[in-house]
Amino acid sequence: MEFWYDPITTIFNSLLATFTGWGMSEIAATVLIYAITILLFVTFAMVLDIFLVWIERKVVARFQDRLGPNRLGPFGIFQPFADIVKLLIKEDITPVGADVIMFNLAPIFSMMSVLLLWAILPFAPKMVGVDLNVAMLYLVAAGSIGTLSVIMAGWASNNKYATMGAFRTVAQMISYEIPMVAAILVVVVLSGTMGAVGIVEAQEGIPFIFYAPLTALIFLISAIAELGRSPFDLNEAESEIVAGFHTEYTGMKFGLFYAGELLHSFTFGGFIALLFFGGHRFFGLENLGPIVGAIIFILKAIFFYWVIMWVKYTVPRIRVDHMLAFNWKFLTPLAFILLMVTALVGRLLMDSLWLVPALFLSNIFVGWMTVLYLKSHERKTREAEEAKSAPVVQH
Amino acid sequence: MTTMQVLFLFFAAIILGSAIKVVTTKKMIHAAFWLVVALFGIAALYAMLNAGFLAMVQIVVYVGAIAILFIFAVMLTRKELLDKGAALNNNKTIAALISLVFFGGLLLLLTNWSGFTKMAPDLPEGDMVAKLGEALVTPNAYLLPFEVASVLLLAALIGAVYVANEARSE
Numbered sequence: 021m022e023f024w025y026d027p028i029t030t031i032f033n034s035l036l037a038t039f040t041g042w043g044m045s046e047i048a049a050t051v052l053i054y055a056i057t058i059l060l061f062v063t064f065a066m067v068l069d070i071f072l073v074w075i076e077r078k079v080v081a082r083f084q085d086r087l088g089p090n091r092l093g094p095f096g097i098f099q100p101f102a103d104i105v106k107l108l109i110k111e112d113i114t115p116v117g118a119d120v121i122m123f124n125l126a127p128i129f130s131m132m133s134v135l136l137l138w139a140i141l142p143f144a145p146k147m148v149g150v151d152l153n154v155a156m157l158y159l160v161a162a163g164s165i166g167t168l169s170v171i172m173a174g175w176a177s178n179n180k181y182a183t184m185g186a187f188r189t190v191a192q193m194i195s196y197e198i199p200m201v202a203a204i205l206v207v208v209v210l211s212g213t214m215g216a217v218g219i220v221e222a223q224e225g226i227p228f229i230f231y232a233p234l235t236a237l238i239f240l241i242s243a244i245a246e247l248g249r250s251p252f253d254l255n256e257a258e259s260e261i262v263a264g265f266h267t268e269y270t271g272m273k274f275g276l277f278y279a280g281e282l283l284h285s286f287t288f289g290g291f292i293a294l295l296f297f298g299g300h301r302f303f304g305l306e307n308l309g310p311i312v313g314a315i316i317f318i319l320k321a322i323f324f325y326w327v328i329m330w331v332k333y334t335v336p337r338i339r340v341d342h343m344l345a346f347n348w349k350f351l352t353p354l355a356f357i358l359l360m361v362t363a364l365v366g367r368l369l370m371d372s373l374w375l376v377p378a379l380f381l382s383n384i385f386v387g388w389m390t391v392l393y394l395k396s397h398e399r400k401t402r403e404a405e406e407a408k409s410a411p412v413v414q415h
Numbered sequence: 416m417t418t419m420q421v422l423f424l425f426f427a428a429i430i431l432g433s434a435i436k437v438v439t440t441k442k443m444i445h446a447a448f449w450l451v452v453a454l455f456g457i458a459a460l461y462a463m464l465n466a467g468f469l470a471m472v473q474i475v476v477y478v479g480a481i482a483i484l485f486i487f488a489v490m491l492t493r494k495e496l497l498d499k500g501a502a503l504n505n506n507k508t509i510a511a512l513i514s515l516v517f518f519g520g521l522l523l524l525l526t527n528w529s530g531f532t533k534m535a536p537d538l539p540e541g542d543m544v545a546k547l548g549e550a551l552v553t554p555n556a557y558l559l560p561f562e563v564a565s566v567l568l569l570a571a572l573i574g575a576v577y578v579a580n581e582a583r584s585e
């Protein structure tokens with residue numbers, strides 16, 4: 021039963037006993053166990069990634085009214101292995117004039133920025149890599165490594181389309197970081213902590229989606245932009261700049277970028293579940309044990325990954341200037357207004373029963389005001405254009 | 416030597432080595448990336464000092480924003496992406512003199528400093544981030560510097576908007 025309620029500590033203690041029994045010092049044994057755990061954890065993430073490729077291809081096929089991979093194994097589940105073999109036996113090309121070291125480092129950094137996030141994902145209480153007290157800042161910091169990898173790939177390829185893709189990505193990622201940080205700050209204000217475990221604990225009664233529905237929407241939009249998925253896939257806009265920053269990459273190096281993107285989407289699905297949907301909780305089912313909680317968390321993450329795919333394959337790409345205007349003139353101000361409203365209402369009604377309804381209603385009010393403002397703004401611009409184009413009547 | 420000392424020496428070597436590479440490497444972009452390495456090393460030092468918040472802010476602000484702005488500036492202002500141009504001017508003697516004076520001043524300050532032999536005070540119990548947040552809004556602590564820094568940033572923001580608007584109206 022001990023294993024069922026705290027599996028990680030139980031495994032750790034038994035391994036420690038085994039290793040010290042072999043004559044190893046306790047520190048060396050701890051370091052060795054940590055190294056093995058990290059290796060297993062990363063392997064789990066990468067194996068999951070293989071199946072994410074299959075999920076992605078199946079789901080996109082369904083959205084486009086196709087069957088998707090269906091030849092290899094039941095429902096084509098072994099298709100990704102064939103993909104991997106194909107990627108591995110492709111010729112590995114480094115373009116002339118490329119900066120070899122940076123060209124090869126970029127895909128590693130891209131994958132690294134995703135795997136770093138897995139250190140703070142709390143699958144269940146006591147099933148978390150590190151319970152950092154600044155986990156939410158860590159999320160943003162890992163994102164900036166991703167930005168760095170894109171700019172490295174774009175510049176080192178010595179290709180103008182790659183550079184253009186890198187420019188677009190960096191502009192987009194730096195811009196959309198701001199509403200994302202503001203949305204995370206709303207959650208931090210509500211939970212009173214920046215630690216991932218603390219945020220999940222704060223949602224014991226009611227998940228934060230009821231406290232801050234608009235914030236959840238802003239986080240979803242800016243997460244999609246951070247991921248560079250459609251409608252924000254300007255960085256690899258196939259019809260405009262070949263494939264953006266990874267134009268020159270072949271074989272498994274391209275595979276790392278692609279796998280990194282998929283795993284990143286899944287991880288952000290996990291973060292949406294963690295920040296707004298109570299993490300591993302599902303109507304008391306999580307009380308059965310941490311393993312059940314972890315399965316619930318993974319299922320939630322897959323569900324929000326599916327939402328991100330749903331958006332990706334439904335909405336067409338937007339233009340660069342629209343992307344920037346949407347962020348700076350709409351998303352960022354709205355996120356800051358929501359932050360101020362949440363802080364104010366949360367402070368006034370602290371520990372009161374009316375906190376959740378008041379926050380929910382204030383969110384709806386802010387959303388309604390935004391729609392009204394957008395409508396009046398649109399009418400004004402339309403009238404100004406009509407006045408300009410209409411012939412001047414002379415008396 | 417304790418593990419912490421070994422780690423400190425490791426990160427200090429990384430910081431110093433990459434800082435030297437920043438000023439000696441010929442390619443501009445490489446210099447910017449070496450700067451990123453140095454900034455990561457400084458973040459690691461912060462993390463070793465139990466200042467996790469500062470370490471993360473260091474990466475977010477310096478690596479995520481400022482270093483990328485540097486790279487942008489280099490990429491946008493140079494015609495050739497693989498730029499290997501010569502230095503703009505040759506003031507090696509003056510530079511050496513200034514850095515020697517700085518080094519001497521720092522050496523003088525540090526030899527007179529008594530903090531080397533003292534042990535670091537124990538950290539107070541509780542959430543460090545919460546304590547930092549409280550210190551930033553307490554009038555007796557760091558409220559004034561915090562507000563002054565915010566006003567400075569706001570002024571820079573307004574200035575940037577003004578300059579950008581002027582460029583468009585022409």
